[in-house]
Amino acid sequence: MVMAALADRFGITKLFRANGDVLAMSEFGIDEDDDEPDYRYYDVVQGVAVIPISGTLVQKSGYMRPTCGMTGYDGIRANLSMALDDSSVKAIMLDIDSGGGEVAGCFDLVDAIYSARGKKPIWAVLSEAAYSAAYAIASAADRITVPRTGGTGSVGVICAHVDFSKALAKDGIAVTMIHYGARKADGSEFMPLSDQALARFQADVDELGELFVATVARNRKLSVAKVRGTQASTYLGAAGVAIGFADEVMSPDEAFRSLLAELGD
Template sequence: MTNYPHLAQRLFNTPLAILPSKGEMVMAALADRFGITKLFRANGTPARMGAWSDDDEFGGPAESPPRGYEVVAGVAIIPVTGTLVAKLGTLRPYSGMTGYDGLRANFSMAIEDPEVVAIAFDIDSPGGEVSGCFDFVDAIYSQRGTKPIWAILSDSAYSAAYAIASACDRITVPRTGGTGSVGVICMAVEFSKALTSAGITVTIFQYGDRKADGNEYTPLEEAARKRFQADIDAMGDLFVSTVARNRNLSTAKVRSTQATTFLGASGVEIGFADAVMAPDEAFRSLLSELGD
């Protein structure tokens, strides 16, 4: 895959809905993958959303659009694993990441797929980018009642991953899994002291007083700091209100968690999950409800 030179712009000075402890993982996992705008099938051939090719991924005539989910007993299982990014370019998780672009395509196909009677998001993710997250969450929420939609946590759903889970009809979490981290973080980085000690001077010419706010070559001014914090607060409020709507909780209760993570049953007690179940048990429970 192609390397893209501006990786840091996607990691620093931009809002992330992710566990802070996963910062290094984000750095490593996204190194080769930013900027891809096409979707690819499992064998590497391109697949365009809404305009499928005439051949399937095995070289024969295509009978149906390619999809990134398995159907088991009428349930579409859509994996949500690793770091979540806006545009990954694949229908399935790849190199420790899942793209909202692929998730949206899979979810739309599963909703329209006559073979699918229910949808299960198989989630194990610390979260990821804010960009693209809440539009996808709203897309899930808007389809409630069309088909049963479950979030079956195979371990944890934190931050952006929890936002996705919260939009589903039901959330199950294993005993050692977790939910929560309803918050937004932004890692601002500047290298002015390092550059000075290296004998490097960067001069910025700008039009517009706020044009250079947040650049990595000069210390962050107080006015810029307040503006960026206001943006983070606005995104945090959106996150809180979205989870409150999705889980039928008060915004005050969700906000009071202060982005805390909750292990297993603690998430059920706070209202962030519905049941403590191992993934296989949760899947059997979904099949049982479909059989009623």
């Protein structure tokens, strides 16, 4: 049964509140604990801590929940830590719908989730898609479910350099870079990217890409060659299961019921 805390997300029903008190619940007849501790920033639904992960992923948002279209790795890590120590939590559900985000902080969080395996069941329930950094996070869970229209993958790294030098010159604007260190201005948008700078940045991207590939291979028990061979492709629904990037095609509410069944509730 799907608790009202998930209702808006899954489009099933509405939970009406006044002054923080529950006035009406859904037709599913789920009971909710009205005495939620103030320190919790995640919902606990029949013993399952639901940690929302949506929008653009950033290293530090300063918030414990998604806000302004972003989720911070700092908030996810804090919620994970609290849920692992929370005696009322029997399992953790990562509610993911994100196209990815920053590299910084991502893999440390992924390793923390992976290290928590075995302490409590951790499921990544995609409430649509988990791409790139979001998929890195999902891959660390014990189990991944994806809806038929949802997606997984994009195991790759991308960055861009924009050169405004010609546009500025056309407008009669000259920019003089004053710097210490021959490579200090590499990547500046006010000058063309040199071959040497491009090679250096490409090497960094390659190193991060190999880290991503190795991490997913470890988490999903796949060969490095197989993950690398996807070439950062994305996979819709069942195709993600076939490639090994997800375990089952399920709608989010069905996946939640399945997790409760595994817990014996």
